[in-house]
Each structure stands twice: as structure tokens, then as C-alpha cells.
Amino acid sequence: MVMWSKESRYTMLVKAYSADLFRFAMWLCRDRETAEDLVQETFTRAWRSLGDLRDEKAAKAWLFTTLRREHARLYERKRLEMADVPTENLAAPASDSYDTRTEAQVLRRALAELHEDYREPLLLQVLGGYSCAEIGEQLGLSPNAVMTRLFRARKKLLAVLGEDELTKVEEAHS
Amino acid sequence: MNCLDFRRHCLAEPASRASEFLEHRLHCRSCARFAERVLAFQRKLAEAMAVEPPADLEERILLRQSLHGRSRRRFLAVAASLVLVAGLGVAVVRQLGHDPLAEEVVGHVVERETEIGVDGPAAMDKVPGLLAHFGVRADGPLGEVVLARPCPVGKHMTAHLVVEEGGSEVDVFLIPDAPVKGRRRVEVRGHTGIIVPCPKGSMAIVSRDAEAPLEAIEQRMMERLSWI
Structure with missing residues (x-):
């Protein structure tokens, strides 16, 4: 079995998760500088707790949970006026790789306007790749409550894209 | 699971691996189409x-940790030196003939060779940014750089480059916080190398290939790198 040094394990965690954590942070706070601060703070805490993070899956969950808590702490401290930040700020400046299609822009705006009770589980599912049960553990909700929030989140977003035909099918059944 | 349950489940967790979800999808064509659309x-x-993260986010996180760790280590080192001063003489005698920096560098090279490999030509674009973080500038081409990353080597944070030259991979480390007194050749674990003093710290040049042109690379680096 390969025994990694603390520095090597830390480097691997940074390389594996910093980009996804940055995206998660961006959708939580909608400010690039604040998002980077949140990621930096999360990894500073990770360094201190690295001895306890032996399992990689547990490390990933720990990083996402820590970032959420850091964001909540920051929000409490500064009461950021996040709702006023234009959605366009979510785009990387002058990035050719960023998707600027109209549909993506519409979807991005709709995501930004989604209530955080709906947006947060959706971010954890799409960016973090977590199951409903795992999201429930992170947010302190039952798996059923998570499913309800995810269902409603998608329904709202589909409606914005004019694809509510999908949800109408569901309504026809109910 | 009926169609209504399936569709509700699908809108909540489209990539669900639940067995009854997968089974329904397999047997109901209409729901399978629905799932594809979702x-x-x-x-x-x-x-x-x-959202695209900043291009050098990883490097900045690793550097911050390195700088933070270094100041803590300095404090601990002072405290330790006060307590252990009497034992140092014995330790120094026992360490004669032992080259910790060379061993740490070669240990990292072995890890890089076996676990990471190289990044390829894309690494060339990362060189100026990496060097700038370490207060260094390249005033000319450094060769065919196929890896450029900040790497922790033992207790040191280094700018790690891998240069392909004459069919050999040569690892070059700029180590700002490891000053050395003079130039020396090292032979550790089947690797050959040179460690040389630089205006800030030292530079280590190492290869597994005994025929690798280490001196030529050393000369080029010393001529073309400027410590700002």
C-alpha cells in the first residue's frame, strides 16, 4: 500500500476538488473573490484536519460541508447583498470556454433566482454528484424532503426554458 | 413503481441507480423516453x-498553505532549537555523509515518475505564471517543458519543471527556502543530479537517466532565469 505524505495527500485533494468547490461557492455567494476566499478557507481547514480525512469519499463530503458552513458564517458576518449581484458576474471574464449560449444564460439566470432551499440541493447533486440520502445528511433533511426540493427545483427551471411539457405530463398523471 | 412514481423520482434524481427505478425504465418505453429528456x-x-475557476486557483491554494506552514515551522524550529541544542552535536556527527535535500527531491521525482507522469506540451503555458509565483522570470526558452507545477518537496514548496531533452526526462526544482553553500553532485536511489546555489535558495536538477545532459540544462537555467 502506498503511504502518501501529508503534503502529497493535500495536493491531490486540491487538484481533485478545488474547481468543483469554486463552482459550488460561486453559486452560493455569486462573487468570484468571495468564492475564492471560501475555497481557500476550506482548504486551510482541510490541512488542519487532514489526519482525520483518510477516506477520499469522506474527504469530498467534508470539503463541501465545510464550504457550506464557511459561507453561512460569512453571510452571517457580512450580510452580503448577494441578491443584487448581476447573474453575468457568474461568467469568467474573457473566457472562451464559457458557455454563453442564450439558453445557458437563461438557465443561469433562473438558477440564480431559485430559492436557496431548492438551489442548494441541486448544486450538491449536479456539482457534487451526491445522492438524495447524502444531500439529506449534509443539509439535515430526510431523503424524501430532498427529493421534493429537487423535484420542485427542476420543475421551476424546466418551466423557465419552456420545457414544462415534461412537468405537465407529470401533472396529467396526478 | 408506477409511471407517476417513476417520473417524480426521475425529476428529483435523474441518475438514480435504485433497482425499481432502473427496472421500470427498462420495461416502459414512454418513461424511458421521458428519462432521456430529463x-x-x-x-x-x-x-x-x-463556472470557470481562476486559471491558477490550485497554485494559489498550495502556495498559501506553503507560506502559512513555513511561518509556523519557523516558530517551532526556534522553540525546538532552544531545547535540543545540547543534542545537536551528536546529530550532526551522525548525519555526516547524508544529504536530506537530495533524498527529498529524488523521493518526489520517483513519486512523480510512478504516479503522475507529465502533462505534455500544455505545460509550457504554465511556466511564466508558476515562475512568477516564486519570484523568478524566464528571459528565454527553457527547453521542452512537459510539466510545470508548484510541488511540496519535504518541508519545501518548490517550482517543479520537467524538461524533455535528448530523449530523457529531467526534473528541475527551484527551492527558494533551501539555500545551499556550494554546487554538488548527488547520486540517490538510481538517480543522478546536481544541486546548485541560486540568488534565492537553490536549484536541483535530477534525472533517472545517467546520460541526461544535466550540465547543459543547469547552464541554460542559470543563464535564462532571473530572480526578481
Whole structure:
């Protein structure tokens, strides 16, 4: 079995998760500088707790949970006026790789306007790749409550894209 | 699971691996089509969320940790030196003939060779940014750089480059916080290398290939790198 040094394990965690954590942070706070601060703070805490993070899956969950808590702490401290930040700020400046299609822009705006009770589980599912049960553990909700929030989140977003035909099918059944 | 349950489940967790969900999808053509459309929407959602992180985010996180760790280590080193001063003489005698820096560098090279490999030509673009973080500038081409990353080597944070030259891979480390007194050749674990003093710290040049042109690379680095 390969025994990694603390520095090597830390480097691997940074390389594996910093980009996804940055995206998660961006959708939580909608400010690039604040998002980077949140990621930096999360990894500073990770360094201190690295001895306890032996399992990689547990490390990933720990990083996402820590970032959420850091964001909540920051929000409490500064009461950021996040709702006023234009959605366009979510785009990387002058990035050719960023998707600027109209549909993506519409979807991005709709995501930004989604209530955080709906947006947060959706971010954890799409960016973090977590199951409903795992999201429930992170947010302190039952798996059923998570499913309800995810269902409603998608329904709202589909409606914005004019694809509510999908949800109408569901309504026809109910 | 009936069609209504399936569709509700699908809108909540399109990539669900639940057995009854997968089974229903397999046997109900209409719901399978529904699931495909929801998955297509899922891909659009992932694209919309894909905010590009800053290009040097990883490097900045690793550097911050390195700098933070260094100041703590300095404090601990002072405290330790006060307590252990009497034992140092014995330790120094026992360490004669032992080269910790060379061993740490070669240990990292072995790890890089076996676990990481190289990044390829894309690494060339990362060289100026990496060097700038370490207060260094390249005033000319450094050769065919196929890896450029900040790497922790033992207690040191280094700028790690891998140069391909004459069919050999040569690892070059700029180590600002490890000053050395003079130039020395090292032979550790089947690797050959040179460690030389630099205006800030030292530089280590190492290869597994005994025929690698280490001196030529050393000369080029010393001529073309400027410590700002």
C-alpha cells in the first residue's frame, strides 16, 4: 500500500476538488473573490484536519460541508447583498470556454433566482454528484424532503426554458 | 413503481441507480423516453453551472498553505532549537555523509515518475505564471517543458519543471527556502543530479537517466532565469 505524505495527500485533494468547490461557492455567494476566499478557507481547514480525512469519499463530503458552513458564517458576518449581484458576474471574464449560449444564460439566470432551499440541493447533486440520502445528511433533511426540493427545483427551471411539457405530463398523471 | 412514481423520482434524481427505478425504465418505453429528456436537461444544467475557476486557483491554494506552514515551522524550529541544542552535536556527527535535500527531491521525482507522469506540451503555458509565483522570470526558452507545477518537496514548496531533452526526462526544482553553500553532485536511489546555489535558495536538477545532459540544462537555467 502506498503511504502518501501529508503534503502529497493535500495536493491531490486540491487538484481533485478545488474547481468543483469554486463552482459550488460561486453559486452560493455569486462573487468570484468571495468564492475564492471560501475555497481557500476550506482548504486551510482541510490541512488542519487532514489526519482525520483518510477516506477520499469522506474527504469530498467534508470539503463541501465545510464550504457550506464557511459561507453561512460569512453571510452571517457580512450580510452580503448577494441578491443584487448581476447573474453575468457568474461568467469568467474573457473566457472562451464559457458557455454563453442564450439558453445557458437563461438557465443561469433562473438558477440564480431559485430559492436557496431548492438551489442548494441541486448544486450538491449536479456539482457534487451526491445522492438524495447524502444531500439529506449534509443539509439535515430526510431523503424524501430532498427529493421534493429537487423535484420542485427542476420543475421551476424546466418551466423557465419552456420545457414544462415534461412537468405537465407529470401533472396529467396526478 | 408506477409511471407517476417513476417520473417524480426521475425529476428529483435523474441518475438514480435504485433497482425499481432502473427496472421500470427498462420495461416502459414512454418513461424511458421521458428519462432521456430529463437527462438531456440535466446536461444543460451542468453546463450552466460550469463556472470557470481562476486559471491558477490550485497554485494559489498550495502556495498559501506553503507560506502559512513555513511561518509556523519557523516558530517551532526556534522553540525546538532552544531545547535540543545540547543534542545537536551528536546529530550532526551522525548525519555526516547524508544529504536530506537530495533524498527529498529524488523521493518526489520517483513519486512523480510512478504516479503522475507529465502533462505534455500544455505545460509550457504554465511556466511564466508558476515562475512568477516564486519570484523568478524566464528571459528565454527553457527547453521542452512537459510539466510545470508548484510541488511540496519535504518541508519545501518548490517550482517543479520537467524538461524533455535528448530523449530523457529531467526534473528541475527551484527551492527558494533551501539555500545551499556550494554546487554538488548527488547520486540517490538510481538517480543522478546536481544541486546548485541560486540568488534565492537553490536549484536541483535530477534525472533517472545517467546520460541526461544535466550540465547543459543547469547552464541554460542559470543563464535564462532571473530572480526578481
